[in-house]
């Protein structure tokens with residue numbers, strides 16, 4: 001198998017597929033800080049031992065905030081455009097549940113080019129992502145890997161959908177501490193893109209994944 005990557009400059013523009021695009025730098029700072037606050041709120045609600053009075057006051061405050069935000073919405077499928085310092089342009093789904101910058105349910109995971117090739121990122125999952133006591137839920141580890149593996153294929157100019165994902169859980173992944181996520185393309189065959197990646201805690205692999213991504217059919221591909 002060979003890795004036959006397209007230059008990143010040839011990445012498709014989501015607008016050509018009828019999708020709206022929001023440049024990340026145009027996301028209001030107030031929205032970014034609201035998302036942070038809500039992430040913290042979800043964790044606080046999940047773990048609170050507050051009494052009835054505080055709970056009722058918090059519910060009313062949240063209900064008021066909720067009412068405040070029930071106006072204009074971005075369409076489902078809206079993409080976010082990130083431009084990296086090296087000029088590389090990358091698209092992702094605005095509300096992607098793993099990496100979406102406006103999704104308070106996303107940890108979020110941000111990936112960047114790794115010196116050794118592929119991508120790497122660091123993420124801290126709070127108690128909202130708990131499975132076994134004190135540990136990250138295995139489904140969320142699979143989600144982190146799925147996202148990172150898809151992003152690795154996208155970064156090589158081969159965005160696609162996951163056809164097959166395999167995860168091996170090697171060691172426990174603790175909450176509230178940095179986890180490193182790495183991913184790279186290992187081969188291609190026609191539209192099939194083979195990818196592999198790991199989650200590490202303190203340098204030790206806690207989960208490893210491999211996936212088959214099937215590359216999107218792009219104009220000029222001739223269906224190959």
Ligand SMILES: CCCCCCCCCCCC(=O)SCCNC(=O)CCNC(=O)[C@H](O)C(C)(C)COP(=O)(O)OP(=O)(O)OC[C@H]1O[C@@H](n2cnc3c(N)ncnc32)[C@H](O)[C@@H]1OP(=O)(O)O
Pocket residue numbers: 011012090091092146147148149150151154155159160161162163164189190191192212214
């Ligand atoms: C810039 C943005 C960055 C973007 C960065 C974005 C990161 C996003 C990461 C999140 C990823 C997700 O969650 S994706 C969401 C979860 N996945 C999905 O919803 C996908 C659902 N499945 C599908 O839509 C479809 O099955 C596809 C697209 C995967 C494949 O359908 P298709 O396009 O018709 O392709 P098809 O001809 O069937 O198959 C092409 C080749 O792949 C093989 N193949 C297909 N499926 C499988 C399979 N499960 N296991 C083995 N092999 C398979 C076929 O045998 C064939 O091989 P050969 O004949 O060539 O040998």
